[in-house]
Amino acid sequence: MAVYKQLPGPSNRTAGYDLGRKTMRGAQALPSLLPLLLALSSLSVVSPASGKQDQVYIVYLGGHAGVKAEEAILEDHHHALLLSVKGSEEAARASLLYSYKHTLNGFAAILSHEEATELSERSEVVSAFRSEGRWAPHTTRSWQFLGFEEGLKGPDGSDWLPSLDKSSADVIVGVLDSGIWPESRSFSDEGLGPVPARWKGACQGGESFSSSSCNRKIIGARYYLKAYEAHYSGLNTTYAFRSPRDHDGHGTHTASTVAGRTVPGVSALGGFAAGAASGGAPLARLAVYKVCWPIPGPDPNIENTCFEADMLAAMDDAVGDGVDVLSVSIGSTGAPMRFADDGIAVGALHAARRGVVVSCSGGNSGPKPATVSNLAPWMLTVGASSIDRAFDSPIKLGNGVAIMGQTVTSYQLPGNKPYPLVYAADAVVPGTPANVSNQCLPSSLSPDKVRGKIVVCLRGSGLRVEKGLEVKRAGGAAILLGNPPASGSEVPVDSHVLPGTAVSAADAKTILAYINSSSSPTAVLDPSRTVVDVRPSPVMAQFSSRGPNVLEPNILKPDITAPGLNILAAWSEASPPTKLDGDHRVVQYNIMSGTSMSCPHVSAAAVLLKAAHPDWSSAAIRSAIMTTATTNNAEGGPLMNGDGTVAGPMDYGSGHIRPRHALDPGLVYDASYEDYLLFACASAGSQLDPSVPCPARPAPPYQLNHPSVAVHGLNGSVTVRRTVTHVGSGEARYTVAVAAPAGVSVEVSPRRLRFARPGEKKAFRIKMEAKASGKGSGRVARGQFVAGSYAWSDGVHVVRSPIVVLVA
Incomplete structure (x- = not known):
């Protein structure tokens, strides 16, 4: 069993960044991992940031019913709130950058600290926080390694799950990144049918990009830089296109990894990794949302930045446009922020409410513990591992x-x-x-x-x-x-x-x-x-960010790992393979490493699950991906880290992704928008939606119906409750097997679940009790994370969930 040391809590967001959030009276005390956050959780305003210059702030007002007619009403309300602090119509109009109204209720505007503070004190405002450039991208053979040869063919060459590959042509995946190079062969629309009739998006023209740059593959493209330009006073078009066209290569790489067409005879410079390049869902449609732009400085080609206000506008539009999956290879470069003050978390919450699966990169700050980003339970957080x-x-x-x-x-x-x-x-x-x-x-x-x-x-x-x-x-x-x-x-x-x-x-x-x-x-x-069939594989990448989840240690992060080391995919011809000014080479395909590369692998798996199970919720799809993952390598041994140590849940979450198994998981753990709101009430005392009040004593965060179990601060015993839904066929009988963490007894009750029909739900309890500390077998010192698992099986399916416990 894996054992991990307890870690100190994170530093809080810089003073002045969190201007207000609604906190719940009598909220359950937060775990000791978060002393700084707890100290600030009862404050509505913190000290102002240094400097008097106005900044871009996001004012988050919660959700709305999603009725089209309400969008104009919401925009009027946003304008009225701005008018109340700006004092004139002209100033209010000039300050507004974005009005978020498709899936969430809020806006981004240029405000002084005092104006933002005044707005944060309004009863209808959930939070007001600065939009920053603290977000950045987390920078062929991989699909064969995951079991996909020529799309969805079985090992014997026969069709596997007939018509699923064609069904994925009706699935739309949105990619938030640095744009796209539309001329790449990976984005050909040859053989694709008409754009799905439900699509409501647009192909936004701009520099070196017109409406004709879109096709039946790239069915939509937009770009967002109002917050970026407000911060940097404009865009240097020497290093970027004011359009969806990719100046960097990162966005083209991730888009082709998730949904690039099958292109034979490609390789990186020098002929490396030669073969057919293909995305995991080659027939899926792409919608591109450019939100990342070069950081001005001596090497603007090297580093990109992405502002929260721009990203949140893109996520709001993407869900309104009709995407089914959002692939976000972007993460924070600073300390974690509570969910109400985290633009990606807010956008992902409202996307999940509409059934959109959001897959995010976990970060490249490993192997240091407690570095994983994108920490909300309603998104898939992806680590990176190798291929063979x-x-x-x-x-x-x-x-x-x-x-x-x-x-x-x-x-x-x-x-x-x-x-x-x-x-x-x-x-x-x-x-x-x-x-x-x-x-x-x-x-x-x-x-x-x-x-x-x-x-x-x-x-x-x-x-x-x-x-x-x-x-x-x-x-x-x-x-x-x-x-x-x-x-x-x-x-x-x-x-x-x-x-x-x-x-x-x-x-x-x-x-x-x-x-x-x-x-x-x-x-x-x-x-x-180039050599293939390398053993052992996969191996956890050392750069992949590790748990525990410092914001809410009762939720295990990362969730899953997927190929992210030395991945070949399409590239922008405007960017040399090294991105250096002194490099004048032009390439169409390039090899990159990072959780940015592993994230679209998981996004593609979500696309295939959407095609196979269009009625499944985002939580059900996330569950299927997590509970069917493997903790073994291709040789049958345990997954290892790059330094030769045995990996565990803090490294890989539930394990290494197995897309083919995920299509038939047997059981799923489902969760609703309301479940997530109640979780937030318990996690940080945050009321994320004013229309859903927090109870006086919410259930602890570990009671969220999540596919993994994490308990921080186990003292004595605790009982965790879960509910599974039968998504197989006919009747089913499942029996549980437990691998208890060292020093913790685990009892699952009942030990058998019988389902009479698909769709039926069954609840069960997991009682965990810390054994006496001390030396000897089966004992664990206090202040350590220990790992185990439990798994339900009917003889065909194995529905596995990791258990991670910190003994107080």
Whole structure:
């Protein structure tokens, strides 16, 4: 059983960011993981942020009935609220950026701190919070690895679940990201029928993008930058298109991963990962919502930012347009915010209310614990893992030691001969700080010391591709990029601007030991090659953000893991493969790593589930994906982390996704909009919808009917309640099996469930009790997370749920 140490609570949002939220009197005390949030939960206003300049604020008013006729009424109400603090019609109109009215009730406007504070004190206002640029993107073979060959063909080549592939053509997936490169072959509409009649969206024209840029594949495209421009005083169109066209590549990559057409004969630069590229739902329709834009500065091509007000407007429009699934490879770069003050969480809540599945990336801040983002239970939060493909690059040191690196660099050293080898720390210019002397930062290397040599650099500060550019600038022949110890054996690859190979932490140590022991160290870089059926696989990516959920530790996050390491997908021809100004190469497909890449894999699985079960709720689809996941690798052993340790629920949530199993889960855990509102009441005392008051004593957060179980602060015993719905065929009988966490007894009652018909619901209880602390088998020290599971089975289906407990 996995054991995890208890972690300190998060820092709260910077003072002045949370101007108001409705709190519930008598709310259940929050867990000890959140002391700072608890201290602030009774405050309606916090200290103003430094500076007097007006800012973009989101004023959230809850939900509405979804009646089209109400939209004009809501907009009038938003205008009236602004008028009450602005004092004139002209000022109110000028300040309003967005009126959210399709699925939620709220608006974004330019306000002073005082104006936002005054609005936050209104009884109808749930919260008022600053819209910030603290959000950013979480940056072929993978579908075969997940069991999909040529769409939905079975292992014997026969049709599997007949007509499901065609049914997915009626499913619409919305992608919030940096836009799309519509000319890519991955977005061809050849063979697709008419756009679904229920579609209400638009194809918004702009720079280098017209209505004809959409087709029967890309059926809608919009862009949002009012909050971005309010913050940065405009857009530099040298580095971005004022349109849905993708300037960056990230949005094109994620869109093609979820729903790109099958395109034969593609590869990354240098011929790596050659084969047919396909999204997981190649016949699904795409709706693109561009919300991420370049950060002004010396390298605007490198970093994107996404403002909450723009994202919330896109999510509101997307649900109003008629999307079925939202794929959001974006997350916060700062401390977590309570749900009422989190733009993605608010948008996802109201999307879920309309049956839209929202899949979000969990972040790339691992393996450090408590780093996972997108923490609300009504969204799918996705971690990243590897597939069974590698890009081998043999290295032979001068002492005869052979090392296997990884590369997708198209350049090769000429001559297949030894080249001098130098450690970056021994080749820096005077004045380079000692703590970063080995990292090949810009302008750090001395040309006299690296010219014509293979330079060994270590990962750490700066971008990996920038290190290669620095070696090239200084005249180096090639780069060997070594992992830091925390990254272990996991090696993300890049298309460097010169010959280059990445190596594990252990191999980097071997290379440096050789350099230190030799007066004339050399190395040969042999030609590289693509290798499949690599074992073990999958392995959890070290960069994938880990739990626990610091905002609400009674909800396990991440929920699921999926392929996110070295994924090939379509790319924007406006962006070089490294995104560096000094890189002038143009590519149509590129290899990327991150939870941004794993998120669309899960989004595609949700598309297929929508096609197979159009009447299922978003919670049912999320449940099916989670309860059918596996905690084993392809060889039958436990999922491992990139550093060689055994992974657990804090790493992968429920496990690694298995889309084919998810289509027939047997049982599902369902939850409604009202269930989520009551959960929020208990979690943070937040009344997320003024029309649904919080009870005086809500049920604890762990009582939400969720597919996983997490109990924070177990002292004595607790009983968790769950309800499952039979979604199989005919009668069914299920029996439970329990793998109790170390030091915790678990009793499920009843142990057998009998269903007379599909759609029938059955409730059960899970009693957990902490054993006495101390030494010996079956005992656990206080202040540790321990993990186990329970699973219902009818002999065909296995409906598994992880259990994570922190013993107080």
